[in-house]
Each structure stands twice: as C-alpha cells, then as structure tokens.
Amino acid sequence: MARRQEQEPARNEVTEVARDVLRMELPIRMPGLGHVNCYAIVDSEGAAVVDPGLPGPGTWKALQDRLHQAGLETRHVHTVVVTHSHPDHFGCANRF
Numbered sequence: 415m416a417r418r419q420e421q422e423p424a425r426n427e428v429t430e431v432a433r434d435v436l437r438m439e440l441p442i443r444m445p446g447l448g449h450v451n452c453y454a455i456v457d458s459e460g461a462a463v464v465d466p467g468l469p470g471p472g473t474w475k476a477l478q479d480r481l482h483q484a485g486l487e488t489r490h491v492h493t494v495v496v497t498h499s500h501p502d503h504f505g506c507a508n509r510f
Contacts (some may be wrong), residue, residue: 424449424476428483438480440467442502450502452477460490465497469505477506 424441431437434456439449453464461481467473478488488510496504 420447420449420451422448426479426483428454428480436484438477438484440473440476440480442468442473444468444502447502452480454481454484454486454491456484456486460492461486462493462495463491463510464495465503466494466506466510468502469508474506474509 424439429437431453436454436456438452438454440452442448442450450465450467452466455462455464461484463477466477481487481491491510494507494510496507
C-alpha cells in the first residue's frame with residue numbers, strides 16, 4: 415500500500431505552489447506522520463506564515479532554513495496564521 419504524502423519524510427526544498435505561495439515541509443515525529451506542510455505567502459511587506467509546525471528547536475531551525483532558502487528571514491514574517499489547534503500546526507507560532 416502506498417504511503418500518503420504526509421507520511422513521507424520532510425524534504426528540504428521549498429516549492430512554489432502558486433505565485434508567491436511557498437510550501438515548506440517541516441519534520442515532525444508523530445506516529446504515522448513524517449512532516450507537516452507550512453506555507454509562506456509572500457507580499458510587498460514580507461510574508462505571512464501558515465501553520466509553523468511543532469514547538470521545539472528542531473522545527474524552528476528547519477523553518478528558519480526554509481525561509482532562508484526563499485530569501486526570507488524570521489524578521490520578514492509579519493503575520494502567522496494557524497489553521498487549527500493541533501500542535502504540529504501552531505507550535506512555533508510563539509517564536510515569531
């Protein structure tokens with residue numbers, strides 16, 4: 415049986431899924447999951463980040479690395495959007 419996309423390990427690459435919408439896969443250690451999708455929506459003011467992953471230094475470092483690949487730093491993030499209250503979607507929100 416094929417694995418679902420979210421069961422795959424996080425890839426380091428940042429993917430532009432639509433104009434100025436970047437998908438960043440963040441690693442997680444939860445049963446049945448290999449990563450959580452985080453998005454950066456880039457605009458003239460910087461970026462909004464959607465679902466910034468689990469709390470902890472590993473996720474924070476991965477998020478910083480992916481933002482850097484996209485030419486962004488954490489100081490460029492003006493908004494954080496959390497789609498729902500699972501820890502793998504809101505954990506690093508307080509770091510911003």
